[in-house]
Amino acid sequence: MSFTTVWQAFISGLLNGxxxxxxxxxxxxxxxxxxxxxxxxxxxxxxxxxxxxxxxxLLGIDPLWSVPIVMAALFFFGxxxxxxFIRRVLNAPDLAQIFLxxxxxxxxxxxxxxxxxxxxxxxKVPYVDWTFSLAGAIISIPRFIACLGAIVxxxxxxxxxxxxxxxxxxxxxxxxREVSMLVGINPDRMYNLAVGISAALAGAAGGLTxxxxxVFPSVGVNFVLIAFVIVILGTLGNLKGAFLTSLIVGVxxxxxxxxxxxDLGLAVVFVILVLTLAFRPGGLLGGA
Amino acid sequence: MATGQEKDxxxxxxxxxxxxxxxxxxxxxxxxxPFILPVFFVHILIMIFLFAILGSAWNLIGGYGGQLSLxxxxxFGIGAYTSTMLMRSYGLSPxxxxxxxxxxxxxxxxxxxxxxxxxRGPYFAIATIGLAEVLRLLALHFRxxxxxxxxxxxxxxGSAPLLFQFTSKVPYYFxxxxxxxxxxxxxxxxxxxRLGNYLLAIGQDQDAAEAIxxxxxxxxxxxxxxxxxxxxxxxxxxxxxxxxxxxxxVFGLGLSIQVxxxxxxxxxxxxxxxxxxxxxxxxxxxxxxxxxxxxxxxxEQIVYGSxxxxxxxxxxxxxxxxxxxxxxxxxxxLPGMYASGS
Numbered sequence: 001m002s003f004t005t006v007w008q009a010f011i012s013g014l015l016n017g018x019x020x021x022x023x024x025x026x027x028x029x030x031x032x033x034x035x036x037x038x039x040x041x042x043x044x045x046x047x048x049x050x051x052x053x054x055x056x057x058l059l060g061i062d063p064l065w066s067v068p069i070v071m072a073a074l075f076f077f078g079x080x081x082x083x084x085f086i087r088r089v090l091n092a093p094d095l096a097q098i099f100l101x102x103x104x105x106x107x108x109x110x111x112x113x114x115x116x117x118x119x120x121x122x123x124k125v126p127y128v129d130w131t132f133s134l135a136g137a138i139i140s141i142p143r144f145i146a147c148l149g150a151i152v153x154x155x156x157x158x159x160x161x162x163x164x165x166x167x168x169x170x171x172x173x174x175x176x177r178e179v180s181m182l183v184g185i186n187p188d189r190m191y192n193l194a195v196g197i198s199a200a201l202a203g204a205a206g207g208l209t210x211x212x213x214x215v216f217p218s219v220g221v222n223f224v225l226i227a228f229v230i231v232i233l234g235t236l237g238n239l240k241g242a243f244l245t246s247l248i249v250g251v252x253x254x255x256x257x258x259x260x261x262x263d264l265g266l267a268v269v270f271v272i273l274v275l276t277l278a279f280r281p282g283g284l285l286g287g288a
Numbered sequence: 289m290a291t292g293q294e295k296d297x298x299x300x301x302x303x304x305x306x307x308x309x310x311x312x313x314x315x316x317x318x319x320x321x322p323f324i325l326p327v328f329f330v331h332i333l334i335m336i337f338l339f340a341i342l343g344s345a346w347n348l349i350g351g352y353g354g355q356l357s358l359x360x361x362x363x364f365g366i367g368a369y370t371s372t373m374l375m376r377s378y379g380l381s382p383x384x385x386x387x388x389x390x391x392x393x394x395x396x397x398x399x400x401x402x403x404x405x406x407x408r409g410p411y412f413a414i415a416t417i418g419l420a421e422v423l424r425l426l427a428l429h430f431r432x433x434x435x436x437x438x439x440x441x442x443x444x445x446g447s448a449p450l451l452f453q454f455t456s457k458v459p460y461y462f463x464x465x466x467x468x469x470x471x472x473x474x475x476x477x478x479x480x481x482r483l484g485n486y487l488l489a490i491g492q493d494q495d496a497a498e499a500i501x502x503x504x505x506x507x508x509x510x511x512x513x514x515x516x517x518x519x520x521x522x523x524x525x526x527x528x529x530x531x532x533x534x535x536x537x538v539f540g541l542g543l544s545i546q547v548x549x550x551x552x553x554x555x556x557x558x559x560x561x562x563x564x565x566x567x568x569x570x571x572x573x574x575x576x577x578x579x580x581x582x583x584x585x586x587x588e589q590i591v592y593g594s595x596x597x598x599x600x601x602x603x604x605x606x607x608x609x610x611x612x613x614x615x616x617x618x619x620x621x622l623p624g625m626y627a628s629g630s
Contacts, residue, residue: 037410085597092604094409095356095552100600102545107593113586217586221541225421228414236410267425270418274403277415281406 009254011137015147017250021243022150022205024230026198032237033174033194039101042220043108044199048206049215056123067207071200078199079192112217120214146208229273235283306622322461330457336570337464343550343562345518349511351556354491359416363393363516365539367523382452386524393520397512424539439534452528555606
């Protein structure tokens with residue numbers, strides 16, 4: 001196995017990893033703020049992909065231009081999911097919370113199957129084959145744009161959480177719900193916002209990848225399983241951890257596939273998870 | 289002499305109490321049903337028994353112990369693949385394969401325990417998903433042994449009880465019923481044992497349980513042995529019943545979810561909860577599959593998903609309490625007399 005092959009796999013892994021990161025920061029933020037593990041997170045991405053596909057197929061809008069539209073739509077979709085479903089189980093047992101989102105996932109996946117059938121769909125853009133090379137590695141332009149987009153949106157999220165008042169209020173709710181209420185923050189609004197933003201980010205990931213990744217009703221499962229591994233390894237609720245871990249997982253998957261074959265890529269990711277948890281039960285960065 | 293008569297009368301009066309005579313009566317009805325019902329309904333009942341067994345096994349660790357396992361398909365798949373592969377390669381009877389598979393499932397639970405018992409809540413759930421998914425992907429990958437995604441068929445030998453094969457559904461029905469009865473007996477034994485109390489304590493607050501000296505890892509291991517053994521046995525039963533297994537159906541996340549769901553929907557931490565859950569979910573799934581088969585894509589799953597969301601919103605603690613109320617009302621309608629004071 002030549003160095004170039006590994007280098008190429010490393011670069012592809014980084015590009016994939018950034019997109020995983022965009023999905024994972026949302027998932028980990030929902031856990032951090034609302035304290036719920038969202039099994040339907042992959043379906044946010046799936047909805048984003050179909051929406052982006054529909055805008056292209058019906059109106060001819062390039063998926064990159066439709067990213068803001070998809071994000072806005074997914075934001076309201078996420079807020080709706082929070083207000084009408086998740087909010088009602090916030091005081092229910094953990095099992096009920098997890099299984100509510102499992103139910104939502106099954107529901108959304110099969111509504112998509114009902115509407116779009118099981119066909120694999122892809123947006124055909126003129127620049128799909130464009131590439132450039134970097135120190136011997138060939139980089140596809142659409143994947144590169146997806147990676148850049150993922151980094152930009154993740155940085156915007158960081159800016160929002162660290163620098164704006166609403167972002168600070170959201171972090172306060174994540175840290176201590178009761179105390180944040182004492183200082184006049186309405187946690188329900190922050191929950192809506194957190195789920196809405198997470199859904200919008202997953203939708204953005206969908207729009208950014210639709211030109212090179214097929215969409216089908218259960219596409220979310222592939223992403224959400226990897227995102228689970230990432231948020232666990234990066235310590236649940238830790239956004240920076242999630243993003244960094246997604247780069248590591250992306251590279252590990254991509255390089256691991258060289259050795260074990262493409263069909264075991266996900267297995268590599270899970271083995272990393274299980275081994276890490278065996279030695280560090282709190283994740284790569286976390287303590288306990 | 290007088291005391292003997294007194295005793296006879298008391299026994300007679302007890303037998304007249306609906307609380308006493310209804311359960312054996314129900315069992316008798318269950319014994320007659322497969323001979324009079326159409327085959328399709330017998331199939332539904334068999335699937336209900338199978339999932340009641342799986343839900344009860346899950347309930348030991350997930351319900352009493354509060355450890356949300358989403359990887360029970362691992363044990364199920366090991367049971368199904370072990371007996372099937374041993375039969376195909378060496379002609380070993382699946383009855384033997386079932387025992388071997390069950391012990392392999394226990395071995396897997398040891399591995400799972402070693403890695404996951406320190407993990408809590410969502411960490412534990414996702415690690416168990418991970419282990420089951422690795423097994424599924426390995427079963428897909430090693431095509432030479434498992435035929436990968438094509439799956440394995442069980443060679444059909446006609447009616448061969450020694451090979452766990454029957455041409456009629458009735459024997460499968462009774463085997464499943466007996467397995468279910470044994471499983472419920474085990475669950476009840478655990479519930480009334482020290483292990484059961486330890487598990488309940490861990491499920492409520494693991495730190496507090498450890499603080500009063502409960503060895504939580506040991507209690508979880510105990511529950512996992514039993515749970516994985518039963519689930520492995522059920523895996524072999526499934527393979528012998530449907531004559532076909534493939535990685536996605538026996539190792540898939542969908543199965544793990546359905547197993548947990550049966551217990552959660554019925555009511556966790558109760559003996560009868562998973563049974564009630566299995567009755568509801570399996571009837572729903574089988575009937576919708578029958579009604580919508582091949583007509584509209586995904587419709588049966590849409591019904592399943594909506595139902596799941598609705599029940600959790602309306603009864604987040606399961607339907608068992610509600611069912612128990614209905615059951616006691618039902619008993620009151622039945623003829624007979626209540627023994628005073630009991």
